[in-house]
Amino acid sequence: MNERKLILVCNDDGITAPGIRNLIEVVEEFGEVVVVAPDKPQSAMGHAITINSTLRIHPHREGNRREFACSGTPVDCIKLAVNKLLDRKPDLIVSGINHGSNASINVIYSGTMSAAMEGALEGIPSIGFSLTDHSIDADFSASREYVRKIVEHVLRDGIPQGVCLNVNIPNVSTEMIRGIKVCRQARANWEEEFDERKDPSGKPYYWLTGVFRNYDDGDDTDIRALENNYVSVVPCEVDLTAHHAIERYKHWENVP
């Protein structure tokens, strides 16, 4: 078996975003790349899937590789790629490079990370990459270097079944980055405000706005790593059980 590695690439900013273009260029060094990504921005779609309507796939022409633009969410893209479009299971799934941080609580809202988590659920080593800069003109040069390093590490060391990696890269020059920190997700939240406006006929509508609040002063969090110019790596898995809280409610079992 000397088959080339098969690498599936996805994101949530859409198939034409600079972040995914940079990611594709780097991971092509490691094997054969197939791209299945949303045909439009799908940020903040979380783990949404399309069950009440249909999905479309269109070939996307860019370079010589197989690329498909999908009408669905990032999780739809992974499900379609793995179960319909690819003739064998990919060796690796990479998602991103997201334009904007997916550290801490952002992981649960992120389409980019949901694609990686869906990969993990399918039993495929999966990594989500994000740069902490929302700009369309973001500078991905440091990100490219750390994508390369981390893909090398993962192909060598593997990822446990059901686990994926959430990698965030601070928005500084390559020289400023101090290395990698393996972290836990910081406890944080978005404090929301809704901007209420009136439409031309005088009826109200709302825009979601918010401010990120970190409530976690631990030294071992992804937010702390990024603040100190480290690339943060958080191993993630889709077990939402609050194991520490199970005992607290066991006495409910005794009530008839």
Add this chain to the structure above:
Amino acid sequence: MNERKLILVCNDDGITAPGIRNLIEVVEEFGEVVVVAPDKPQSAMGHAITINSTLRIHPHREGNRREFACSGTPVDCIKLAVNKLLDRKPDLIVSGINHGSNASINVIYSGTMSAAMEGALEGIPSIGFSLTDHSIDADFSASREYVRKIVEHVLRDGIPQGVCLNVNIPNVSTEMIRGIKVCRQARANWEEEFDERKDPSGKPYYWLTGVFRNYDDGDDTDIRALENNYVSVVPCEVDLTAHHAIERYKHWENVP
């Protein structure tokens, strides 16, 4: 302070679904109810939020209570309710009763549970309720009894900060239910297949279909509880960190 409890009700099947109507009737016994729920079905929307378009709210006239139909996702509903529509923080958020199971891995796709998790992120005791029957004509009589019991328990015992409860009710008569089991989320997955069809002009489109596969033979899981006709209660929190996997990658920190 003898103020009546303020209870916020949400779901993902939409504000007119029988499940939410049953839930409202039960929780009105415990305090003042405000309903903020999607104006259309939003199943499987996961933790999606609306950031690239606007949100609308319309008063929904049903009974004498305050009800609002929202154009967004279940998580949007919670954010809007807590940060804009309500003049004080609710004492309790209940979401559901979902038409269909949200046990095991379904929790990550579920809009109903995402609403409850968003409540937990806002620091409000939150519970998601689901009946393991997708039918619009589902029989909610056993569910009503267990909603009542569990709301009583929660108002007495509280929920730790950041935790919410995922409650699933087996689709059997009240007499058949053997009680409550406090569980962990079973390791399971959906094995997907895509049904490929042709539109009238001959172009392909896809429907997502899938079969639920439980890979977990533990005695302490929600799936096991439901199979044995228990109501399953899983305490959940939004920490996706795979804590057990952190040590495995620590040596990456030593690579320059």
